Amino acid sequence: MGAGHGHKLHYHGHSPIHRAPAHVKVATLLVFALTVVATPREWFPVFAGYLLLVLGVIAVSRVPFGYIAKRMVVEVPFLVFAALMPFLSTGPRTEFLGLTVSEPGLLAAWALVAKGTLGVLASLTLAATTEAHHLLAGLSRLRLPEQLVAIMGFMVRYLDVVTEEMRRMRIALASRGFSARNPRHWPVVARSAGALFIRSYERGERVHLAMVSRGHGLAATPEQP
């Protein structure tokens, strides 16, 4: 029924990294990210060490590097911004690859690229080696408030349902001659986004109804008012 098998970030496997408890992985990722961010940007060799560490973990997990590389596309907007920084920043000028650029800008760009890439790589490794529901259980074990875990759980569960609904709406629109390229059709996009929102909202109400019908929010003993 439409929904593809597995979430798009998870790569099925049985490596030690896959089998490690989710809360340990989340905590490790957090510590790693904070350490990377706190490292002074001039310590270039240290960053090389970090990179080797992440690549080592990926190698042990046996997730193909291409799999992770493809998903690194999310970082592109940050890279574009980083590429602009040496040109837009002020301060003393320096020569870099034959261009005159701002020195603090160049250093800031380096920091953004290095720290960002390490963070994205490590996060993608966690996502590729941990199933969504294990991740949620791990967050819950790390004492993240239950409500937040529940909200994330609903998001994971209904992402596919809503995506599938959106796909059907798009096919129905295209079948009636809608073309996203025609600017005169653009208001339709806004209206279908609105319709999708209303539908999801109503689904939320129905899900809640089904939960309440199974005793959600009531004490197990029927004594209170």
Place this chain on the structure above:
Amino acid sequence: MSTPVLDVRGLAYAYPDGHQALYGVNLHVHRGERVALLGPNGAGKTTLVLHLNGILQAGAGSVAVSGLPVTKPNLAEIRRRVGIVFQDPDDQLFMPTVRDDVAFGPTNLGLRGDALEQRVHEALAKVGMDAYADRPPHHLSFGQRRRVAVATVLAMEPEILVLDEPSSNLDPASRRELAAILRDLDVTVLMVTHDLPYALELCPRSVVLSDGVVVADGATYDVLTDEALMRAHRLELPFGFDPRTVTLP
């Protein structure tokens, strides 16, 4: 006579916007019965169902489940006794795995540990989905999801199982499998449906709700063959189906 599992008396209800949906409904269902609730769209079937477990509170009249009135102090016990399976399994199955979903109801009842595990296992076995406990619900076929939805309610060991359009969107094979499961369950069933052949197949008794009142209550065969009644309440048999010529299982 024993206490009926479901005892609805003079139930009337108007929605907050003033639209009156039910005008004095009377309905008794006894232990072990399988009853079909028939009626055209807008007859008030869903409104009636939502009164059975106290989601909606009666405007007038009363609802009791095995003698326990549906009132606020009794809600937790009422929701254990009345298990509603909603039409869209995607609304009912919201947990990461089938096991978690089936455990949701019993957990709310206070079950933990082995007792909980046992409940989940039994409920899944009853619908033939025991092998799928660790799968995420959205990876199952629609028919399998409907069966898991039934299990989520069976796990609460209800006294009455209320099914909203159980055969909708099922292919003929899933439809037949679900019928076999429902027939084998040792539980009282109230089935809301437009699927008249399914009602005839599964439910010896039918109740017709139209414009917020019960207009017929009798053997399903008699209801479906009463042409004047059927026409008056927008009930139609599917093309080519004649209750007089089918042999019941």
